[in-house]
Amino acid sequence: MQTFGGNTSCVEVVYGDGETRIVLDMGTGLRPLGNKLFGEMLKKKGLKITFLLSHVHWDHIQGLPFFGELYWNKENGRIENSWSFHGGTDWQRTAEECLKGQMDPPVFPVSWREIERITHEIQLHSVSDMMSFMVGELSIQARKLDHPQETYGYRITTPDGRVVVYSTDNEPRDPNVPAPPLLKLAEGADLWITDCQYTCDVYNGKTGVPHHGWGHSYPEAVAKTAIEAGVKTVVLFHHDPGSSDEAIADIRRHTQDLVGSDIKVIAAWEGLELTI
Numbered sequence: 001m002q003t004f005g006g007n008t009s010c011v012e013v014v015y016g017d018g019e020t021r022i023v024l025d026m027g028t029g030l031r032p033l034g035n036k037l038f039g040e041m042l043k044k045k046g047l048k049i050t051f052l053l054s055h056v057h058w059d060h061i062q063g064l065p066f067f068g069e070l071y072w073n074k075e076n077g078r079i080e081n082s083w084s085f086h087g088g089t090d091w092q093r094t095a096e097e098c099l100k101g102q103m104d105p106p107v108f109p110v111s112w113r114e115i116e117r118i119t120h121e122i123q124l125h126s127v128s129d130m131m132s133f134m135v136g137e138l139s140i141q142a143r144k145l146d147h148p149q150e151t152y153g154y155r156i157t158t159p160d161g162r163v164v165v166y167s168t169d170n171e172p173r174d175p176n177v178p179a180p181p182l183l184k185l186a187e188g189a190d191l192w193i194t195d196c197q198y199t200c201d202v203y204n205g206k207t208g209v210p211h212h213g214w215g216h217s218y219p220e221a222v223a224k225t226a227i228e229a230g231v232k233t234v235v236l237f238h239h240d241p242g243s244s245d246e247a248i249a250d251i252r253r254h255t256q257d258l259v260g261s262d263i264k265v266i267a268a269w270e271g272l273e274l275t276i
């Protein structure tokens, strides 16, 4: 049985009536998200999406070639889609190469050059540590995380002060001392979506090889950060592909025990929708 699902990182944030839509990472979850948005694209004659990329490891970008809306365009039903991609400081060179690389022949039949030709608008933007910018009415703050590749977490704030924070692929240096940049990013968040891939035993190699330096987190570190940052709800995310449903449920239960009853802990599953 699969309760939590098996697609890789992709989270949609919608503000207001859907005019402001952010998609955090483009893992394989982007394919079912594309299926969900298809009717809206046809009705509105186009979608406008801002993609905020944590980084370009494959599990965060490989959904893009299978995002159906990418192929609906000016010539095909007069659909005018606008895609805006934001990522690391070398983004325009390195990440664009990554996007192209996973779509160019011989590994994919439609090239990035063709996507650029048929799409109404494509923008590429670089993100750097501490950078702030606006997406529609939403204010975005980027902070660098601890991962083997340049990786960013994002704090999204509505005009009336509601906050969603997305920080995945982050390894704590010390589970008892949360990293100040992460604490600042998550401070007082209504919803903190965070990497919690391992148990502490898996991380420390008690059940196999140690996972130090792999760039992921575990309940003890997540709980400490959640308490110190004063978040309201924690969504555990980026589950280990090798974890069973039971293992993920155990990680959630353990994290909930560690944070106490003032903070709600949810283990994300595919299609989960939350409103703040």
Ligand SMILES: [Zn+2]
Pocket: 055, 057, 147, 169, 215
């Ligand atoms: Zn990664």
Ligand SMILES: [Zn+2]
Pocket: 009, 057, 059, 060, 169, 238
């Ligand atoms: Zn990842």
